[in-house]
Amino acid sequence: MSDPAWVEHAIWWQIYPLGFVGxxxxxxxxTADEHRLRRIAEWFDHALELGASGVALGPVFASQTHGYDTEDHYAIDPRLGDDSDFDHLIEQARARGLRVLLDGVFNHVGTGFARYQEAQSGADDSWFCKGRNGFATFEGHDGxxxxxxRNPEVVDYVTDVMLHWLRRGADGWRLDAAYAVPDEFWAQVLPRVRSEFPDAWFVGEVIHGDYVGTVSASTFDSVTQYELWKAIxxxxxxxxxxxxxxxLTRHDEFLEAFVPLTFIGNHDVTRIASRLSDERHVGHALALVLTIGGTPSVYAGDEWGYRGVxxxxxxxxxxxRPEFPPRPDESEHLGQDAFRLHQHLIGLRRRHPWLHDARSSALHLTNRQYVYRTTSDAGSLVVALNVDDEPLRKPLSELGIGTARIVAGSGVPGEDVVDGLDVEPHGWVVLEV
Structure with missing residues (x-):
């Protein structure tokens, strides 16, 4: 398996639509006549200014509450709008060269799902798993x-839903709770979808376990790199x-088989600015995720230093999952420094697309100081992270490299050619070598 060619350049700006539009x-x-889904299109220029090349949407299909209890996979959630609003979203994304990733919830459905309602009334119930006390539920959630x-009709249904929205202009799917679905199900569905859309991209939500084995058995293009998120x-x-x-050693092993979706924030976890005990280290986390192999994703609001637990x-x-104002110019920009840092590091990433599947190796490692090299046939970067109270100083010759050029860093006034590392306490730097 290999990613579609366009994914090498993909940097996602992720949105949870139901929360984003209030x-x-x-x-x-x-109600649908408020057409709130269109508010997302008002933010597409912001995504471009940030440097993103695509928008990864959370659930947009008809549901009862949070979007992950789908009632109708063929209908836009009326709280967001209708089909015309989705078409507008795709049109505006296309006009800006932005890709669109949809969130597919295919492990479970909400209790308002028509087939489930029929099964509750005594009709065919073969679409659903059985539990001790009736129908099985996802992780104990009654809704x-x-x-x-294992039902061929469910295989056909999910295949048709995916094809329907790809025909409507989507570029791929995030597959929610993919870890809970048998790999062989995806292996039946995805080849059929790819036969019509060979350039579509499919990323499975997988938390723990055998990432490589899951990708191989399911035929996913990618999975969510939660191991790395936690380690960062x-x-x-x-x-x-x-x-x-x-x-990162494990990450390199994954890269031999597939390119993971990398992130330091999403709609399911505490924001990085709240997760880190020292706010000076937010830049370290961002520099890390944007200078290693992977397909990076930035969760909306993180670029302004938003907090949330x-x-x-x-x-x-x-x-x-807070509401955002209708347009970016109406937003309280909580952190312009954070935004500029995101712009700079995403720009660095865009200028070095070879980072997509580059490998990393440690050059210097202590508990609180880490220098690694990320490299491919097309280029090489050296990244130094320091969370110590003492500076990190080391001649580049000790790291096996000659002179280098500073391309990003904390407390760095501009680009300089250097022959040694000099990283301030709780600072970081990126060198091109």
Missing amino acids: AFPADPAP LITLNH WSSLNDGNFHELDHA KEERFGGDDAV
Whole structure:
């Protein structure tokens, strides 16, 4: 398996639409005639200014609450709008050269799903898995009814849904809770979809487990790199770069088989600015994810340093899924420095597309100081991360490299040619060598 060619240049700006436009939670809920989905298109120029090449959308299909309890995969959620609003979104994205990724919830459905309603009334129930007390649910959530992925009709249904929205202009799918679905189900569905859309991209949401085995068996193009996400913030918080080095070694092993979706924030986790115990280290996390192999994603609001803590309770996601104003110029720009840093590092990434599947290796490693080299046949970068109270100083000759040019860093006034590292306490630097 290999990514479609366009994915080498992909940098996603991720949105949770229902929260972004204030459709959920909301009382009363907005109606289709408010056409709130169009508000997202008003932010496409912001995505371009940031440097993104695509917009990854959360659920947009008819659902009961948070979008992951789908009632109708063929209908736009009326709280967001209607079919014409989706067409407008695609048209505006295309006009700007932006790709669009959809979020497909195919492990389970909401209790309002028509087939489930019929099954509840005594009709055919073969579309759903059975549990001890009736129909099986996803992770104990009564409102999420697990589909029977061994039923050929379910295979046909999901295939048709994917094709329907790709024909309408989408470029690919994030497959929600893919880890809960049998790999052989995806291996039946995705080749059929690719036969019509060979350039579509499919990324499975996978938290733990055998990433390589899952990609191979399911035929995904990619999976979500949660191992690396955890290692980034915990190594920075704990002052334990050995954990990060282990994760990057694993990451290189994954890159031999596929290119993971990399991130330091999304709609399901505490924002990085809140997760890190020292705000000076946010730049370290961002520099890291944008200078290693992977297909990077930036969660909307992180580029302005938004904060938000995910809690394990009803409504516990709301803080990380806030409403945004109708247009960027109406927003309180909480962190212009954070935005400029995102722009600069994304720009660096765009200028070095070879980073997509580049490999990393440690040049210097202690608990609180880490220097690694990311390289491919097309180029090489050296990144130095320092979370120590002491500066990191080292001649480049000790790292096996000659002179280098500073292309990014904390406290760096401009681009200079250097023959040694001199990284301030709690600073970082990126060198082109």
